[in-house]
């Protein structure tokens with residue numbers, strides 16, 4: 001898949017006439033219908049007036065094919081994280097509501113116990129010695145706390161995923177770091193889950209998350225990997241770099257005209 005062509009088809013070509021003649025000459029060809037300017041993104045010669053002009057240093061930012069593909073993948077990751085975060089957050093809210101009703105359940109049970117006692121006495125059932133009542137009581141007395149912790153964890157994790165997803169959608173570098181750290185942090189938990197019970201969904205999620213971490217670390221040059229931030233910066237082509245990138249870009253039309261000579 002040619003990501004540059006896909007992007008040009010969707011957003012239109014980016015042509016630019018630099019004021020520097022020696023650079024402009026390398027971006028323009030004379031055709032039967034007039035001048036055609038080389039698209040800074042896909043390298044095709046477009047038989048129209050340049051989209052913009054000015055000093056080479058002011059040329060617009062042009063993400064090249066690899067970057068366009070990477071941005072697409074990152075947006076997809078961001079969307080996935082955002083939706084997952086939203087679901088987890090809603091589940092957290094549901095547990096929070098359950099916690100409230102659970103507390104009232106304890107209150108109800110506490111107030112109901114003295115009322116139940118005469119009936120229990122009638123059938124000779126000692127409630128204080130009852131294993132079931134003790135178990136229920138202990139469960140209800142410890143559960144609110146457990147539910148409270150679960151609520152906090154779910155809401156926090158949901159929020160984290162929403163923030164991460166939003167940041168990834170807007171191509172923020174901090175979000176890439178956050179995604180790597182947060183995803184890595186949950187990998188041991190996912191492995192633990194797998195040791196408990198292996199399901200296709202769990203195994204799939206683990207594989208996807210490990211792949212996402214490795215992919216982010218490498219292609220986004222995080223933690224100094226693969227050339228580090230300097231290399232990541234170099235990938236962003238704008239100004240003179242975008243002009244030079246376009247000049248050196250292979251062009252189909254250029255080949256066609258040289259062949260016909």
Ligand SMILES: [Zn+2]
Pocket residue numbers: 004008012013014039040041042043044
């Ligand atoms: Zn183009």
